[in-house]
Amino acid sequence: MVSAVKVFKKSSPNGKVTAYLSRRDFVDHITHTAPVDGVVVVDDEYLRGRRIFARVAVTYRYGRAEDEVMGLSFFKEFQLVNAPVAFQESESDLSDIQQRLLKNFGANAHPFSINLPHHAPCSVFLDSGNDNTNQPLGVTYELRLYVAEKKEERPHKRNSVNFAVRRVQFAPLEVTSRRPHTLVSRGFTLSSGRLNLELGLSREIYHHGQSIEAQIHVSNGSKKTVKSINVEVIQHVEVTMISSQFNRVVASLESKEGCPITPGDSFSKTFIITPLVSSNKKRFGIAYEGHIKDQDVNLASSTLVPMGKSANDALGIIVSYSVKVKLSCGAIGGELCADLPFKLMHPNPAAQKFPVRRSRSIDKIEFEEFARLRRSYSLADD
Incomplete structure (x- = not known):
């Protein structure tokens, strides 16, 4: 039986940067938060001495955008991560999917692994009661991979890739016999x-x-x-x-x-x-x-x-x-x-008998265009 693993793919508007995510969720295990990892493919000739940066921002919207008048705003945006993608990583630190992607795409592929601060909030949306709202209430995350000379530069849309990601929690693995x-x-x-x-x-x-x-x-x-x-x-x-x-x-x-x-x-x-x-x-x-x-x-x-x-x-x-x-x-x-x-x-995926991410044999990788997904709203899909 062929073991197929789904990988999420998205390219920048100019086609020079393509990123592959093995998962879209930062999973909070209470004691630690699992990273989101993947591979970004950029031609060395396009870099020309520049670097690839990974940025994670969280938007905390607690009021409707249509009620923002006279300079009043009902949201806060925080930058949680902004760091260069390391070009050299020990192969032992890479997941099976990353190793397979690196083998497929060669020298222009660079692995990355992004961790969130432990105090980061979980992704939650609040129903505004209005289907026409463009900015949902709640906590949303955006992962951006972009090319720049230094991280202080403002990322350009043409050479950056945005993903809507989430921070989630699952039920504990330990089964409690307590009955409230x-x-x-x-x-x-x-x-x-x-x-x-x-x-x-x-x-x-x-x-x-x-x-x-x-x-x-x-x-x-x-x-x-x-x-x-x-x-x-x-x-x-x-x-x-x-x-x-x-x-x-x-x-x-x-x-x-x-x-x-x-x-x-x-x-x-x-x-x-x-x-x-x-x-x-x-x-x-x-x-x-x-x-x-x-x-x-x-x-x-x-x-x-x-x-x-x-x-x-x-x-x-x-x-x-x-x-x-x-x-x-x-x-x-x-x-x-x-x-x-x-x-x-939700039940913890790690409780499955054969978790996908622990499988040592990946026979096939299926790529899914991230832009076509209707998972969670984000400016990443603009």
Whole structure:
């Protein structure tokens, strides 16, 4: 069976610089961030003493471009990396794909490997509720490879190659057996007894597209009657640049099964609820992991932070999730609520039995024109 590996290719407008990426994601492993590597091909006669530089910039847009008036701006751009591409690297430091590309393209091919600072924010987009916006809200990354005499020069579009890249996190490889669980209780004024609500989840980490199993047990020792049960999956978003926090319900269901739960009765049931992008499009403030127009977009993954640090220390847009259950006792009785956090993430590719990047035999390389991709919006595709 032929082992084929996809490599992303893009050329500069003048055709003098062509870059090949083996992957487009900076993967955050909490303890370290994996680099993005590849090969850039430039004719030595075109260089004429100049050098090839690699630059990574992050744009942090926290307001709509159409609201920018009188010199007011709602974005910040930071240059995280700007360094020359080393022409000589030890072959042992190169990936299998880089070695294969160098063999194919010869002396005009130069390998590169780019690392991001550990504090760099994850790529997250916020739905502006407007399909016509040209500048999406959120955190976007741009990798640029260009030719110049020194890195302080402003890159020219004609001899540079731009890629839209992302910084992403995956679920930890270590499988935890922890099952989130909470118990809440409420008493009522001028009424004896208490209403008890037990909420549990089957696991701590769910993958995108998986159904969430909310295990609910109600014990009514009060004099009130439970008329309905509401289950919600809530996305919590914190925009650190402007210290703004807001919540969005990304999935919900209301049930009257077992209701009314009268005084002295109890009720147990496992409710199944699935948060999906398809039911949340064109809703302002929903956080995604890519641009909403992309076909493979998902809800933003939960933001993981290193052990010993809090989410307040993270930069960019911090995303978390929780399941909220509400017992409605009518207009006079009010509600009893239980909230239980969980993580929503992609499975770690390293957990696959035969990861592509660890394969020692690459029989075929398939090149895909990067400009044709609709993955995540960036000025790189201008």
